[in-house]
Amino acid sequence: MKKALFFVLLSAIGLATPVEAQKFGYIDTEYIFGKMPEYQKALSEIDKFADKWSKDIQDKYVEIEKLQKGYQAEEILLTEDMKRERQRIISDKEREAREYNNKVFGYQGLLFEKKKELIKAPMELLQRALDKVCLQKKLDFIFDKASDFVMLYTNPRHDYSDYVMEELGLDTKPTATNNSPTNKTTTNPK
8 A cells, every 4th residue: 555655656746747857765764773872872761761661560560469469368357348448459559550551651652752752853863964965966755765665676876874874974884793784885876
């Protein structure tokens, strides 16, 4: 579906513009972000928040487990009213833990908001560098090789990742530790 929509959009743009050639290129944001210290710092901050919130949730479930074991051990000695009260407390604690889990890790929860906040600065840096490279190289369209849109073939001649990295002041040499084929950008576009 995305491919069909993409090609329809490309065709419409091609028909709506003058006969002059459109200039396309692509970048690999995964490769660029892998070398951006700002992005790596943001990821480590996100991990810290996720670990802290995971521990908080785990602590809530440990407390619930203790309450359940205590209830099971004393159940024989409790009156019906006392049993109902203990069960209500346990179910309230379980509901609180589930709600907190959803609040933190759920759709647009605290972790999502924190990611959005921390990734904003590196994304803005990338966008400014990308805008500058597109203006300098007179590109009409630029695609992201690392996105959901599948690129079955990419000619390295059209890879502008190194230009964007240069604009960001990042090292453009491939790292020896990362042997991913998407990170083997060796030729500059013309």
